Amino acid sequence: MQYDWILFDADETLFSFDAYAGLKAMFAALDVDFTPEDFAEYQLVNKPLWVQYQDGEISAKQLQEDRFNVWSDRLNISPAELNRRFLDAMADVCQPLEGVRDIVPELAKHAKLGIITNGFVQLQQIRLERTGMTDYFDLVVISEEVGVAKPDVAIFEHTFALAGNPDKSRVLMVGDNAASDILGGNNAGVDTCWLNVDGKALPEGVTPTYTATSWADIKTFLLN
Template sequence: MQYDWILFDADETLFSFDAYAGLKAMFSSLSVDFTPEDFAEYQLVNKPLWIQYQDGEITAKQLQEDRFNVWSERLSISPAELNRLFLDAMADVCQPLEGVKDIVPELAQKAKLGIITNGFVQLQQVRLERTGMADFFDLVVISEEVGVAKPDAAIFEHTLSLAGHPEKSRVLMVGDNAASDVLGGNNAGIDTCWLNVDAKPLPDGVVPTFTVTSWAEMRKALLG
């Protein structure tokens, strides 16, 4: 194994993240029929907020609450409560991607594993526990707790400090989002593996060490 540490993104790298399914389940519990049109409207607000969050322009709390402002007014429920209900629903619908439950234990025998996520505290640990994967990860770093998000090098430096300052040449970052995971790894001076399942184009100036299109391909690249 070329690496002593492998750091993973969480959403759409380790776990599926079907926001529509989570929102539909959450709103169903409030007796609201959440439609694809409602989801499109939600994403018009949500997606720019995520970019602002990754760029350090807003806090995790602002992102989590501002995305529910419209529904808060419609339902007379606070944005914070809607966000709590949403993350609880997501913990139920998020499942490991194909290959993860077989390959992560193999990798854990060869290297130490960690998670760096721009996701939120409420969802991360419960999801690891429910899927039986918590024991395979030596550390979980969550941007909401650290106060900076990927691709900022600071969250990577914080993680490497927690890991005991391993040699950067022996650390790999794996993620599906080139603009946060790969760029963040580039900023931190560590190798990167881009999990590009949907044949997305690379942003300008972002260069992964290698690219895979599935967990099976990743296993072959790392374990031979």
Template sequence: MKYDWILFDADETLFHFDALKGMQLMFERKGVNFTEQDFHQYQQVNKPLWVDYQNGNITAEELKHIRFIGWAEKLGTTTAELNTAFLEAMADICTLLPGAKELMDALNGKAKLGIITNGFTELQAIRLERTGMTHYFDQVVISEEVGVAKPDAGIFLHAMERMGNPSKERVLMVGDNPHSDILGGLNFGIETCWLNVHQHERPEGINAHYEVQSLHELRSILLA
């Protein structure tokens, strides 16, 4: 095995993250019909917030608050309550990407495994537990707890310290987001694998060491 450590992003790398489905379930529980149009409007607020968060311009708390202000006012509740309800719904609908479990089984004992995620703390442990994945991971590093998000080198540095500072040449970062996962890993000086399930065009200047369309494909490469 070429690597001592393999680090994974969480959302859309190990876990499906169907935000529309999660929002619909959350609002259904509140007796509200949440339409695709509602979701489109929500995303117009939410998406730029994630860019701001990754760029270090806002905190996790600010992101969670701002994205739900409109709905909190409409429903006479708090943004904190809506966030918790949303993350609970996301945990309830959580499923693994095809090949995730098989990949973990194949790597188990051959390399140490970790997660570096910009996703929120409330969701991570419960999701790992419900999908039976907790025991595979030696480290789970969450941007909300570290205070910096991928692609910032600080979160990679923090992860490496927790991992006992292994040699960078022996670490691989796997993720679906070229800007946070791949560029973050490349800038930090570790090898990267872009999981490009939907065959997006490669962004200019971001050249992962590997590009795969599935976790099955990644398994073949790593265990070749």
């Protein structure tokens, strides 16, 4: 194994993130039939907020609450409460991607593993516990706690400090989002593996060390 540390993104890298299923479950508990049209409307608000968050323009709290402002007015429930209910529903919905349950334990025999996520505290730990994966990860770094999000180099430097400042040539960042995970790894001076399951185009100026189309590819790169 050429790496001492392998750092993973969480959503759509380790775990599926079916926001529509989570929202549908959350609203069903409130006796609301959440439709695909409702989801499209939600995404018109949610997606730009995530870009602002990754660019450091808004806080995690603003993102989490502003995306529910419309529904807060409709249901007379606070945005913070709707967000809490949503993340709780997502903890039930999110499952490891195909190959993760088998390959992560194998990788953990050869390197230390960590998570760097732009996700939120409420979801991360409970999801690791419910999927039985807590013990495989030596550290979990969450942007909401650190105060900066990928691709900001500061969240990587914070992670390196927690890891004991390893040799960067022996650190790999694995993620599905080229604009945050791979650009962030580029900024931090470490190798990167882009998990590109859907054949997305690579943004200009972003250069992964490896590109994988599945977890089987990741296993081949790292263990064969």
